[in-house]
Amino acid sequence: MFKFFKKWTQSKNPSSKRYRYEMAERICGHHVKYVTERINNVDEVIGRSGSLNIRDDELLVYASFDVLMRCKIADMEASELLSKDGVVITAPDLEHGGKMRTVIVYYVYHTKNL
Numbered sequence: 001m002f003k004f005f006k007k008w009t010q011s012k013n014p015s016s017k018r019y020r021y022e023m024a025e026r027i028c029g030h031h032v033k034y035v036t037e038r039i040n041n042v043d044e045v046i047g048r049s050g051s052l053n054i055r056d057d058e059l060l061v062y063a064s065f066d067v068l069m070r071c072k073i074a075d076m077e078a079s080e081l082l083s084k085d086g087v088v089i090t091a092p093d094l095e096h097g098g099k100m101r102t103v104i105v106y107y108v109y110h111t112k113n114l
Contacts (some may be wrong), residue, residue, distance in 0.1 A: 017074050024073045027080075027087050028054045031108040035063045038102045052087075052105060061089070061105060069103055070094045085109070 032050040036043040050063025059076060061069040071091035078089045086106040093101045 020073055020076060020078070023078045024054055024059050024076070027052050027078065027105075028059070030105075032061070032063050033106045033108045035061060035068055035106070036104045038104065043104065046103070058094070059089070059091075061103060067095055069096075069101060 030052050032052065033048070034045055035047040035050070037046045047061075047063030047066065047068045050061070050068075053060045053062060054073070057073055058070055059073050060067055069089065069091070071089070071093055076089055076091035078087055080087050081104075086104060088102065088104050090100070090102045092098045
């Protein structure tokens with residue numbers, strides 16, 4: 001019953017702070033199959049086997065035994081793939097000096113949270 005109210009009252013404006021925090025909560029905890037980065041309109045694999053985590057007010061993309069991206073949730077733009085098999089995250093990366101990066105995170109299929 002409460003899921004219905006949560007779904008009904010969630011933010012639908014992608015530029016609002018509330019939407020960004022709700023999206024971070026939705027994608028947090030997924031296991032990562034691999035991560036790609038879009039450089040000059042070419043997707044390159046930058047990491048495999050990891051997870052998406054929230055620490056304080058930051059989203060961490062962890063793969064290949066390294067933090068690939070760390071960004072403030074309030075500054076990120078995230079959208080799920082149409083297949084729901086991953087997410088596209090665009091944000092200033094705090095791990096790499098605040099450089100604006102776009103990464104695509106693909107989930108492991110069998111650990112989907114329902």
